[in-house]
Amino acid sequence: MLTKRIVPCLDVRNRKVTKGVKFQNNVELGDPIEMAVAYSDGGCDELVVYDITASAEGRSIDIDMVKEVAAVIHIPFAVGGGIRGLEDMRRVLLAGAEKVSVNSLAVSEPDIIADGAKQFGSQCIVLGMDPVKVQDLQKFPSGYEITTRGFRNRTGIDALEWAKRAEGLGVGEIVVNSVDADGTKEGFEINLTSMIAKAVGIPVVASGGGGRCEHLVEVFTSGCADAAIIASMIHTGQFTIRQIKDELVSAGIAIRKKW
């Protein structure tokens, strides 16, 4: 049986992994290479590395860091942040990343998804989306609006419509990062995740809000997620991946148990 994936997220700023709440008040946690190795050896199924200041600083992604990660871990990892076009995608993939994640760029230039999928294959193009809950159901029938640039920008795009459109353009996987739940440790946004997972035929990764093992059980069952991104709950040392996986196995979730 295909297992559900546990995916630690490393938000990197100035070569240090950081973590904030709702994209703010980031604190430094450690070295990205050391943390990638520790999580990979610790049993995570995949990793995601975001260069969170690349686009704000108007520079390209830190390719040397991608190369270093690729040389030390031998599980899949995705890279995002600061992807400005096809050439950046190529550099990230050739550096050894399995997937490249686009977010703001895909909103401003949706064709980048189709172009990337054609050039490198759908399986390595990930759409990251940051939806926020809204009241205006006339304008946003799903109840969620897409934001970009770390919640700073409202786009006027409905989250569900965007997910379906991105699937049509050839994206291989969608990471749904709830702005409302991010960093709260109060649980994933189940309604949002399951709505998107039920509407597209490609894998959906839940992100934002994971704080306890029950949250993961919930997102893999009622949330219908294929994978879940976690950060705070392991970065603080509160849980090990082994502990999380043991809990998921006891709850009857299909999980990779040996590594």
Added chain:
Amino acid sequence: MFSGEPPHSDEGAKRQSERGKAHRLSGDGKAQKMITIIDYKAGNLTSVKLAFEHIGVGVRITDRPEDILSAERVVFPGVGAAGTAMETLRGLGLIEPIRKVVASGVPFLGICIGMQLLFERSEEDGGIECVGLLSGEVKKFCPPDVMCKIPQMGWNEVKFASEHPLFEGIDDGSEFYFVHSYYPECKRAGDVLGKTDYADVVFSSAAGNGNLAATQFHPERSGRIGLKLLKNFSLWDGKC
């Protein structure tokens, strides 16, 4: 400071010793042979190269027929569409060299699209003829419902169908990393080396015949267990 979990106790040491062994002699007393990786522009070879380097095995990446014909050990990787990949192979004049090097008894490992292209035909891209070194064909997954996602992306169990040297030291039922929308179906039961269950089918996730072996999953992305399989391949004499 990072206060996550510590790496597993014995794994670092194990890797260290694998690295150390690499440039010495393999089990049968012969020097370990360099691996020739076929580059036919089907996706990214970086992770395959990095995985072999990590276990201390030298690699040469090439798209030249003469390099394949003189190879001592071949890896045929790839991701992407089968149709384009076959066209490129043909354009580079690599199909005959691949058949010849396999016929010569050199250990040969196909990975993902590299496995699929070894079959007779694939349903992908409207139906295409492939290299035909393994009997059978490659079919598209038909998901039973929207919750069964295509591609299959992630870790799934491989049940070993035979005691193949590639699986030495690896537990039956271990999980490996998959990314694919089409699956291989062997015509001869004896060619099936491993089986995996997805989208209501049990497909051949590993197959082979003599010195030819292939995996639908990505050993280069399957952690320590995947590296063990690649290490086994680097020491394999091509006999079963």
